[in-house]
Amino acid sequence: MFPLNQGATPTQILQGIADGTLPSPSRKLYLTHTRRTLMCEGVRVDEEQLRSSAQRAPEGKMFVYECHWHKEGSAPCGLWVEGLKISMGRHLQDWHDVSIAGKQKISCLWGKCNKEMNEESIARHVGSDAHLSIKYVCSTCNVEFAREDAFQRHRETVAGTACRTATATILHTGRNVRVIDSRTAFGPSAA
Ligand SMILES: [Zn+2]
Ligand SMILES: [Zn+2]
Ligand SMILES: [Zn+2]
DSSP: OOOTTSSOOHHHHHHHHHTTSSOOSOHHHHHHHHOOEEEETTEEEEHHHHHHHHHHSGGGEEEEEEOOBOOTTSOOOOOEEESSHHHHHHHHHHHHOOOTTOOSEEEOOBTTOOOEEEGGGHHHHHTTHHHHOEEEEETTTOOEESSHHHHHHHHHHOSSSGGGGOOEEEEEOSSSOEEEEGGGGGOGGGO
16 A cells, blocks of 8 residues: 555556555546656656656657647647557546547547547557557568557468467657657666
C-alpha cells in the first residue's frame, strides 16, 4: 500500500485495485491523483510511458506524436503520445476518459476525424495508419500492413509457414513523428 500522491504509477494502482490492496472507489479518482508528466527533449510526455520506454526500448528510443484528441472548443491535452496502439489506448483512457474496452459508439475526436466506431476499436484506429502513419512490416516477407491486426491475420492465414513466426517491424512514416530518448527525462543517472 502506498500513499496516493507519492509516485504510484497507474499500473501499480490498477494492480492494487485488482489484488485488493487498494480500496477501489474509483479508478478515475486514483488516476487524477497520480498521472504525471515530464518534459523530454522539448515535448511533454506521460511519465509512465517515458519510464516504460526507458526500460524497454533500445537506447530509450521513443517515437512520439502530438495528441490531437480534443472536443470542439476545448483545449488539447498538450501531451505527446508513444506511437504504439497499446500506448495510444492507454493515453485515451487515462487522459480523455475513453473506455477502451467499451462497446458504445463514439466519434473519433482526433483532429476533425469524427468517424464513428465502438470504443473498443478506437485505440487500433488512432494508433495506426489512420492518424499516425504507422506501418507494420512483416519481418519475413516484408509486406506492409496498415494495422497490427492486419499483420496478425497475415501471420495466421498466409500460405506456407515462414511468416507464421514472423514479427512486425513498426515503421513511422509520417512527418509528425518526433524521436526522443526517453532516458533523458530521468536525468543522466538513469541512462
Ligand atoms: Zn491527449
Ligand atoms: Zn479518427
Ligand atoms: Zn509475411
